[in-house]
Amino acid sequence: xxxxxxxxxxxxxxxxxxxxxxxxxxxxxxxxxxxxxxxxxxxxxxxxxxxxxxxxxxxxxxxxxxxxxxxxxxxxxxxxxxxxxxxxxxxxxxxxxxxxxxxxxxxxxxxxxxxxxxxxxxxxxxxxxxxxxxxxxxxxxxxxxxxxxxxxxxxxxxxxxxxxxxxxxxxxxxxxxxxxxxxxxxxxxxxxxxxxxxxxxxxxxxxxxxxxxxxxxxxxxxxxxxxxxxxxxxxxxxxxxxxxxxxxxxxxxxxxxxxxxxxxxxxxxxxxxxxxxxxxxxxxxxxxxxxxxxxxxxxxxxxxxxxxxxxxxxxxxxxxxxxxxxxxxxxxxxxxxxxxxxxxxxxxxxxxxxxxxxxxxxxxxxxxxxxxxxxxxxxxxxxxxxxxxxxxxxxxxxxxxxxxxxxxxxxxxxxxxxxxxxxxxxxxxxxxxxxxxxxxxxxxxxxxxxxxxxxxxxxxxxxxxxxxxxxxxxxxxxxxxxxxxxxxxxxx
Numbered sequence: 001x002x003x004x005x006x007x008x009x010x011x012x013x014x015x016x017x018x019x020x021x022x023x024x025x026x027x028x029x030x031x032x033x034x035x036x037x038x039x040x041x042x043x044x045x046x047x048x049x050x051x052x053x054x055x056x057x058x059x060x061x062x063x064x065x066x067x068x069x070x071x072x073x074x075x076x077x078x079x080x081x082x083x084x085x086x087x088x089x090x091x092x093x094x095x096x097x098x099x100x101x102x103x104x105x106x107x108x109x110x111x112x113x114x115x116x117x118x119x120x121x122x123x124x125x126x127x128x129x130x131x132x133x134x135x136x137x138x139x140x141x142x143x144x145x146x147x148x149x150x151x152x153x154x155x156x157x158x159x160x161x162x163x164x165x166x167x168x169x170x171x172x173x174x175x176x177x178x179x180x181x182x183x184x185x186x187x188x189x190x191x192x193x194x195x196x197x198x199x200x201x202x203x204x205x206x207x208x209x210x211x212x213x214x215x216x217x218x219x220x221x222x223x224x225x226x227x228x229x230x231x232x233x234x235x236x237x238x239x240x241x242x243x244x245x246x247x248x249x250x251x252x253x254x255x256x257x258x259x260x261x262x263x264x265x266x267x268x269x270x271x272x273x274x275x276x277x278x279x280x281x282x283x284x285x286x287x288x289x290x291x292x293x294x295x296x297x298x299x300x301x302x303x304x305x306x307x308x309x310x311x312x313x314x315x316x317x318x319x320x321x322x323x324x325x326x327x328x329x330x331x332x333x334x335x336x337x338x339x340x341x342x343x344x345x346x347x348x349x350x351x352x353x354x355x356x357x358x359x360x361x362x363x364x365x366x367x368x369x370x371x372x373x374x375x376x377x378x379x380x381x382x383x384x385x386x387x388x389x390x391x392x393x394x395x396x397x398x399x400x401x402x403x404x405x406x407x408x409x410x411x412x413x414x415x416x417x418x419x420x421x422x423x424x425x426x427x428x429x430x431x432x433x434x435x436x437x438x439x440x441x442x443x444x445x446x447x448x449x450x451x452x453x454x455x456x457x458x459x460x461x462x463x464x465x466x467x468x469x470x471x472x473x474x475x476x477x478x479x480x481x482x483x484x485x486x487x488x489x490x491x492x
Contacts, residue, residue: 005120006030006047010040010054010066011082016107020053023109027116037061044074051119052079053103056090064097071098078119082107095333118335139172139179140323141316145308149176152305157183162255162300165278167307168466170357173278174238176307181234186274189233194226197242204247206263209254215264227260227271237277240300241286245293252296275300281492285483310352310359311465317347320356324363325375337370342377350382351462454489457482461491 007029009020014035021031032047034040037058044052052070054063063081070079081094081102091102101115139150156163157180165173174193181191199207206216210225226235237243243251254260255275259268277300286292310317321339329336339347343366352358366379457475464470472482486492 004028004030005050006032007051007053007116008032008034008040008043008047008049010034010037010052010058010063012036012055012057012059016055016082016105019107020112023112024116027113029116035059037063037066040066041069044070048074049077051116052077053082054079055082056084056094064093067094067097067099080115080119098333100330100333101335121336139176140320141313143308143313143315145313146316149305149307153179154183156180156303156305158185159303160185160274161302162275162277163303163305164283164301165276165305165307166283167278167280168309168353168355169280170355171307171309172356173280173307174236176305177234177236177238177276177278180276181236181274184234184274186233190230191234191236192226192230193236193238195238197239201244201247204244205250208247208251209260210262212262212264215262219264222262225260225262227254227273228269230273231271232273234274234276237275237300239279240277241279241281241283241292243292245291248293248296252293252299255296255299309466310355314348317359318344321347321359321363324360325367328360328364328367332367334367335373337367337373337375340374340376343375343380346377346380346382450489453485454491457485457489457491 005028007024009017009024009031010033011017011020012035017033017035021033024031029051032043032049034043035058037060040052040054040058052066054066056063058066067079067081070077078100079098081091081099083090083094083102083104091104094102100119103112103115139146139153141147153176163177163180165176167173167176177193178191181187194207206219206223206225208225208227210223210228211219213219213222254271257268258272259270261268283292283297283301287294287297310320318339321344322336325339326336347359347362350362354361362380362382363375365381366375369379369381370376457471460471460474461468464474468482468486469479472479475482477485
């Protein structure tokens, strides 16, 4: 068996077959040919191919059937349809059936060569993805942060201990939980994800533990809960910080005792469940504030796993974007577009508050808007920087406490701030002698100070890559004071 790439050419016209064999042979491909649908099926049963080119009309059937069969039975083999010139309907039908592209007769050789190159690249990417380690495939990248994550996932997957997955929205916390489940000894059992913030408080006990018929109004039959559904497998508690305190108590007992009591039942039921949990909030801070039970926190946080945000692994961005585009293009039966250098640079400069989920949305939108085979920066439609931050930069101000930023436009102009108003780290010191008495009595002054603090904190957070410890140091305040201000100002 050699490493030479191979192609199957299916066409009932001998001249076309010879032309295609000659062209692909010069590109280094070994070619098999078939003149009928039955011959093509026999060749596919006996050999594997890196590419298939098939005519639309065959003596014993339609090439469309062959496209569908290859897509189903040989998903790693890209297939392209040869159509009559101007037959757009046939080309569209071929793409819907699973063809990755089409070429019209008479065959334009430069177009054919480009098609073959794209097909070989697509085949290699599909083959690599299927043969790769599942963890490496799902968490792509060579950055230190993602390499450490892959290594940690491989370790904790072998354990039965509860895992707490910390990370911002969109980083892939549920994907992390699924990977831990699938790589562990419970892979054959169920994986049951639940968004704790989506269940009404009055229904939580019934949803988690189930209920008996007649236990409350509307309970017309016995219903198993989420713990029973996950028995023998994994229960993933997403947004666990949203659990109300009364439910936290009951959940703690269920985890400790490994048993549950359905609503209306007289006896407890034993359950064998591994608990994985996640939230984008700072769970340790919620424990300190008394909004999350410390005993439940230590029970679910036996192993803590942090999923890094995209801005901490920007070196993975080009490859990650390419993989997303390959997947999106395959689902839409389109050629994989390339990112222009300007588009890639624009992505690098974007803060990605929504992380990988936001990247996928941006690229899906760009794929729909792009006209050619390249995605330009204008196709990304990235949001522009906030007007206040841009104005502050133009004015030469840095929006931190030492240099108040400009306020955004308001319905009514705010009072001018005299020079005697200065920021001093944790509060603004104001010389009352410099203020207009009417302005002093106005409620606009506290609003102005609050707005000034808000913009300063948000700018400092961005400059310090949303690291709260460094942000507090940059602002000259304590970490506790920063936490208080974030809560007071509603900055999440």
